[in-house]
Amino acid sequence: MNTIFALASAPGKAGVSVIRLSGPEAFAVAEHLSGSGLPSAGRSLRVLRDAEGTRLDQVLVLTFSGPASFTGEDVVEFHAHGSPAGTEAILRSIGESGLARIAEPGEFTRRALENGKLDLAQVEGLADLIDAETEAQRRQAMRVFSGDLGKLAETWRVKLIRAAALIEATIDFADEDVPEDVTPEVLQLLHEVSTGLSRHGDGAVIAERIRSGFEVAIIGAPNVGKSTLLNALAGRQAAITSDVAGTTRDVIEVRMDLGGIPVTLLDTAGIRETADSVEQIGVHLARQRAEAADLRVFLTLDDVSFDVEVRPDDIVLLAKADGADWSLGHKGISGLTGAGVDSLVSYISNVLSSRSASAGLAIRQRHRDAIRQASASLEKASALLLLGAGSYDIAAYELRHAVLALESLVGRIDVESLLDEIFASFCLGK
Known part of the structure; x- marks a missing residue:
């Protein structure tokens, strides 16, 4: 089994850079660079030098004897000063020692799996933990x-x-x-x-939604304020708005964190009958995404029916209601003034949090x-x-x-x- 090494912390300038080695020659590499022996487990402060004896850095060296390590093998970590040039010099010196090779993506974790330190589900959980945004x-x-x-x-x-x-x-x-x-x-x-x-x-379906994000679609007729509401929820100009009906032709997606729940907001094309072939494609796509969405927000200017069926958790709101106050029973909203936006965010968060409670481990x-x-x-x-x-x-x-x-x-x-x-x-x- 080869000894592998890689930068274990994020690349670039930082307070500390962590370089990790794993394998039968991990201790030998550390001793080669530090010029002295190391304890089988513990930490010590050492000066690392290259093959010519030039000082590279003073680092904290952590040693873990296998199988009591993440990979189940002998592991050494150098906690160096986070200089990009200094980190690169240490990595180059490790490679030039001839005792170790650069690790492949995920190879440390793969060795942990192969050595019985993790099962495959734990490996997948680790990958999700690294990617977790909420x-x-x-x-x-x-x-x-x-x-x-x-x-x-x-x-x-x-x-x-x-x-x-x-x-x-x-x-x-x-x-x-x-x-x-x-x-x-x-x-x-x-x-x-x-x-x-x-x-x-x-x-499992809910658990997958937590991984990938719930989809919340904003649905309504053209020029009812869907894009303006999306921008208000996103806190930025994510969608083009205008007084011209049919401005939105495609589905615009904005990823957000609502109360710790990952949510992708969908601004759909206004649903209406149209002779414009391009707009027809947008309306068809809007209907498809609306049907597949986990939750829908219907905007309307009057008491009209929708081509998309309203489900129990969906919400129908009076659009462009500048004086909307949900506490008084006025279920309206205005993306322009912000009226009702906080109440909508709270409602969406509560519904999706309730659904998340049923998530399994799969x-x-x-x-x-x-x-x-x-x-x-x-x-x-x-x-x-x-x-x-x-x-x-x-x-x-x-x-x-x-x-x-x-x-x-x-x-x-x-x-x-x-x-x-x-x-x-x-x-x-x-």
């Missing part, structure tokens, strides 16, 4: 990174192995008198696992697929058990298939093809 995304990523999904999958797996063992025992002793019918216990175990799978499978399509496969196998196994002992061998097969699906959830099997794609999203020092 509090809801951070909390969700931390739940997965802390290993909650892996622990849950292991609990399910243990129950299914117990159920499979009971069935296998019945098959093995089919020609003998078995003192107890194991079917009730097996069915109870399958029911417990199925209930958990269903809960987290149902919450946060990716891969997780949903594994849960779906396991659930399908358990459903088949339960039905087979009710047919009697003659179907037990097929039921046992379905249980084994469910166990394999759960093992793929945390990366024990059948995930090699996913690894390159997952780790490509990491930086070099991770």
Whole structure:
């Protein structure tokens, strides 16, 4: 196994730059640059020098002996002064030592996976934690990174192995008198696992929305104030506004953090019948995005019906209502004066926060697929058990298939093809 190194902190000028090494020669590299031995674990202040003896920097050296490290290997970190030139000089000297090579994207984390320090779900949680822009995304990523999904999958797996063992025992002793019918216990175990799978499978859509952002569409007729409202919510000129109906032809997206919830606001083209072929495309797209949105804000100047069905959580507001006061029951809004904007933001935040409470630990399509496969196998196994002992061998097969699906959830099997794609999203020092 080669020793790898990379800058683990953000590039550029900073108070401190962190350079990380991992592998069998990590300590040797550190001793080569510092000119003396290092403790197997701990910290020390050292002067690093290049091959000619030129002083590079005075750094804090942290050492972690494997397997008690992030990667499970010997790890060394140099905490240097955050000078771009100084950092580059240290990196160059490490490479010139011939004892280590530059790490590939995500290679430190990949080694942690391969050495059993993290499961695949934790790796995905770490990637989401690095990308987290809102509090809801951070909390969700931390739940997965802390290993909650892996622990849950292991609990399910243990129950299914117990159920499979009971069935296998019945098959093995089919020609003998078995003192107890194991079917009730097996069915109870399958029911417990199925209930958990269903809960987290149902919450996977919300969890994915927290990762990628909820979509909130602003819908209404042309020139009703949709773009003006979008600009007011965004706090900047995100969309062109004018008195000319049909100014907005495409869907304009603005990403925001509303109360810790990631939200993408959609300003859609005004919905109306038009002979303009380009505007027709915009209206068609507006209808499509409105149907797919998680929440819709309908703006109207009078009591009119909409081509898009209003759902329970959607809100219909009187547009251009400069004196709107929700506390008095006046459900209006004005993007121009700001009247009602704070109330709308509060409403959107409350609705989406309530939905977020139902999020499960399955946060990716891969997780949903594994849960779906396991659930399908358990459903088949339960039905087979009710047919009697003659179907037990097929039921046992379905249980084994469910166990394999759960093992793929945390990366024990059948995930090699996913690894390159997952780790490509990491930086070099991770």
